[in-house]
Amino acid sequence: MKILVTGGAGFIGSAVVRLAVARGHAVVNLDALTYAACLDNVKSVGNSPLYAFEHADIRDRAALDRVLAQHRPDAIMHLAAESHVDRSIDGPGDFVQTNVNGTFNLLEAARAYWVREGRPETFRFHHISTDEVFGTLGATGKFTEDTPYAPNSPYSATKAASDHLVRAWHETYGLPVVMTNCSNNYGPFHFPEKLVPVVILNALAGKPIPVYGTGENVRDWLYVEDHADALLTVLTRGTIGRSYNIGGENEARNIDLVRIICALLDEMRPQGAPHDRLITFVADRPGHDLRYAIDPARITAELGWRPSVTVEEGLRRTVRWYLDNAPWWQALQDRAGVGQRLGVKA
Known part of the structure; x- marks a missing residue:
């Protein structure tokens, strides 16, 4: 199978690219190389005959038409999306342009390509989204595929809009789609503005580890x-028109997650221990959802x-990966907004 992956130089996209190539799929990685992208994420497959890269933006319809016709x-x-909630609070326009308009462009390009190819039954458009479109949960309950949408941030609102567009293109035009909504991801190559890498890198630098509010917010990690394995499973075996929720079955409060990371650093890099002395509670961000669970x-x-x-093994x-790959994250720390508190303008 030849797969076009949008956002394949990002965190989740690159994991999909690496796994797909490892499983023998041909992959075309289409990425605009915005601030959170890094081609080093896919360096391990860069020389594979199964891999190709296209520097293109999903907001550019002509570029999408060219790439689809060529490959x-x-x-x-x-997977291409603006994804950082804090940045969406400061600059929601970029999220509308990429997540909504970009998805519209891609759907229209995909539809035109699918029609041109004779509407092959084997074609799939897999839209990857987030559990944040469902809003927030209380102390109990979990999100299912039938949970009503109730997004609370500009990021989640634009992802919800893109989900609705994908459903509409299936129902109205017959485009063969599958959809997934995932919980919070973490792991190697995570861009250093998200919670897990922020904790690791601030602890290593002896800087305060910021925890929003009281750290009671719960996520399913x-x-x-x-996640990459689940996405390829849905792509190859999922039912057309169906959505699938993908969770880690690993719920944890943010403060507990931070303390686990600090304990791991005490063990693996004891210089500066105990690292949990660096935990600093800071003002919560606007519209911070209390709990997600899938x-x-x-x-x-x-x-x-x-x-x-x-979650214990994954952390x-x-x-260990961040300790062993300092050149990767050091090269990203000078990018705009990294290391700064964002999302406080509301």
């Missing part, structure tokens, strides 16, 4: 390589997929 993929996996019953029952990595692998 003629059997499937599209759409999904190891990125498990019920993965559908993907388990229909496709036989379950996560394989516990151990992640901390």
Whole structure:
């Protein structure tokens, strides 16, 4: 199978690219190389005859038409997106342009390509989204595929809009789509503005570790390589028109996650221990959802997929990866906004 992956130089996209190539799929990586992208993420497959890179933006319809005509993929996996909630608070326009207008452009390019190719039954458009479109949970309950949408940030609102567009293009035009909504990812190559890498890198530098509010917010943590496996499972075996929730079955409060990371650093890099002395509670961000949790019953029952990595094991692998790959994250620390508190303008 030849797969066009949008956003394949990003965190989750690059994990998909690496795994797809490892499994023998041809991959065309289409990425605009914005601030959070890094081609070193896919360096391990860069010389593979199965891999090709296209520097293009999903907001550029002409570029999308050219890439599809040239490479003629059997499937599209759409991961390209602006994804940092704090940045969406400061600059929501970029999120509308990429997540909404960009998805519209890609859908229209995909539809034109699919029609031109004779509407092949084997073609798939896989839209990758987030559990944040469902809003927030209380102390109990989990998101299912039937949970009503209730996004609370500019980021989640634009992802919700893109989800609705994909559904509409399936229902109205017959475009063969599958959709997934995932919980919080973590793991190697995570851009150093998200919680897990911020904790690791601030602790290593002896800087305060910022924890929003009281750290009571709960997330369902999904190891990125498990997520990539789930995405390829849905792409190849999912039912057309169906959505699948992908969760890690690893709920944890933010403060507990931070303390686990600090304990791992105490063990693996004892200089500066105890690292939890650096934990600093800071003003919460506007619209911060209290709890996310995914019920993965559908993907388990229909496709036989379950996560394989516990949060404890995944965090151990992640901390070790950051300790062993300092040149990767050091090269990214000078990019705009990295290391700064964002999302406080509301």
